Amino acid sequence: MTRHVRHPLVELTWTRVREFVREPEAVFWVIVFPIALALALGIGFRSNASEPVYAGVLDGAGSAGILSSIAADPSIRARLVSEADAERALRNGDVHVIVVPGEPPTYRYDPARPESRLARLAVDAALQRAAGRTDRFAAREQPVQVLGSRYIDWLIPGLVGMNIMGTGMWSIGYAIVYARTRKLLKRLAATPMSRAQFLLAQILARLVFLVVEVGALLVFAYAVFSVTSRGPLALVAAVCVLGALAFGGLSLAAASRAQTIEAVSGWMNAIMMPMWILSGVFFSAAHFPAFAQPFIRALPLTALNDALRAVMLDGASVAAIAREVVTLGVWTVVSFAFALKAFRWR
Numbered sequence: 001m002t003r004h005v006r007h008p009l010v011e012l013t014w015t016r017v018r019e020f021v022r023e024p025e026a027v028f029w030v031i032v033f034p035i036a037l038a039l040a041l042g043i044g045f046r047s048n049a050s051e052p053v054y055a056g057v058l059d060g061a062g063s064a065g066i067l068s069s070i071a072a073d074p075s076i077r078a079r080l081v082s083e084a085d086a087e088r089a090l091r092n093g094d095v096h097v098i099v100v101p102g103e104p105p106t107y108r109y110d111p112a113r114p115e116s117r118l119a120r121l122a123v124d125a126a127l128q129r130a131a132g133r134t135d136r137f138a139a140r141e142q143p144v145q146v147l148g149s150r151y152i153d154w155l156i157p158g159l160v161g162m163n164i165m166g167t168g169m170w171s172i173g174y175a176i177v178y179a180r181t182r183k184l185l186k187r188l189a190a191t192p193m194s195r196a197q198f199l200l201a202q203i204l205a206r207l208v209f210l211v212v213e214v215g216a217l218l219v220f221a222y223a224v225f226s227v228t229s230r231g232p233l234a235l236v237a238a239v240c241v242l243g244a245l246a247f248g249g250l251s252l253a254a255a256s257r258a259q260t261i262e263a264v265s266g267w268m269n270a271i272m273m274p275m276w277i278l279s280g281v282f283f284s285a286a287h288f289p290a291f292a293q294p295f296i297r298a299l300p301l302t303a304l305n306d307a308l309r310a311v312m313l314d315g316a317s318v319a320a321i322a323r324e325v326v327t328l329g330v331w332t333v334v335s336f337a338f339a340l341k342a343f344r345w346r
Helices: 008-021 024-044 063-071 083-092 114-130 151-181 184-188 195-225 233-255 261-278 290-298 300-314 319-342
Strands: 053-058 076-081 097-100 106-108
Touching: 008 195, 024 151, 024 195, 053 063, 053 083, 053 114, 063 076, 063 114, 076 083, 076 114, 083 097, 097 114, 106 114, 151 184, 151 195, 151 233, 151 261, 151 300, 195 233, 195 319, 233 261, 233 300, 233 319, 261 290, 261 300, 290 300, 300 319
Parallel strands: 053 076, 053 097
Antiparallel strands: 097 106
16 A cells, blocks of 8 residues: 655644643743743733832931821822931832921932832922912813823733744744754755655644744633733734744745754854844833834834734734834745745755
8 A cells, every 4th residue: 555645844843743742841931932022021020000109208307297187188198208218218219209397398219210200200299289279270080091101011022022933933943953963964854855845844733832832822811911902813813923934034044054953052142142132122212212223123023023012003904014024024035034044964
C-alpha cells in the first residue's frame, strides 16, 4: 500500500505545532503570563472617580485650624505629619502635598507629579474658602465615561502587541537555533524541501497559536474589565496576523546565522529591548522627545500597537491605519528576504 506523502510545508508546520504543545512552560508564557500581567496592571491602575486627595499638615502652631479647614472638604484626606516624616511621606506618595502652617501657609509638593499639582489646588481652594473667599458661581457638573478612556482599555492593545512580539521572537528563534545546535538542521538539509519552505513553516506554525494567545487575552479583558473593541474584530485579527508575520520575519533573521542559544538571545534582546521601552506598551510613546518620534514610529511594535489602539479604541478603518499596515508589511518582506538569503543549515 502506497503511503500518502504530505507536502513538506504541511509536515514541517504540523511538527512545529506538536513541539509547542509538548512544552508546558511555553504555554504558560504565551497564555497565562499576559493574562496575569493584565490582571495585575488592571487592578493596580484601575480608574476610580471617587479617589480622594491626600494632604499632610505639618505638626506645629496653627496646624489644628488648618487641619479642620481642609477636613471640611470631603474630597481631601488630611492628617498631621511631623517634620521628620514629612519628606518620606511626600516621597512615597502617602500624601500628595504638605501644608506648612503660617501667614500665609506654604505648600510643599512635587510639581512633576500630576496628583501633587491637583492636591495643591484642592487644598488651596479649601483653605481659601475657610478664610472667607466665595465663588462667583457654582458650575454644573456633567460626569461622562468615554468608551476606552480607562488605562486598562489603553493597556490591553499594548499587551497584545507585546505578546505577539515576544512569543513570535522567542518561539521561532529558539526553535531554529536549538535544532541547529543538535545538528537537526543538517539532517533536514538532506530532505526534499527548500529553505523557503522550512522558514515559512515556522511562521505558519506561529499563526496557529496566534488565535489562542490573542483570543485568550481579549476574552479575559472583556470578561473581567469589560474591555471591548469599537472596530470590527476581523480587522483586529488581521492586524494581529500582520504583526505576527513581521516579528516572525525578524525572528528568522535573528536566528539565520546564530550558532548558540546565547548568541540568538543576544540578538533578540537587542531587537526587542528598544521596542519594550519606546513603542508605547505601558505608557504613550508621545512622552519621548520630538527628534526621536520618526525612529519610534518606524519600529514594528509601535506600528502594531498604534494600529490595534486605533481599531479597538477609535473604531478606525483600514484606510485610517494605512501607514501602520505599510510599516508592518515592509518589516515582514525585508526581514523574511534577509533571513532567506542569510540562513544556513549548519
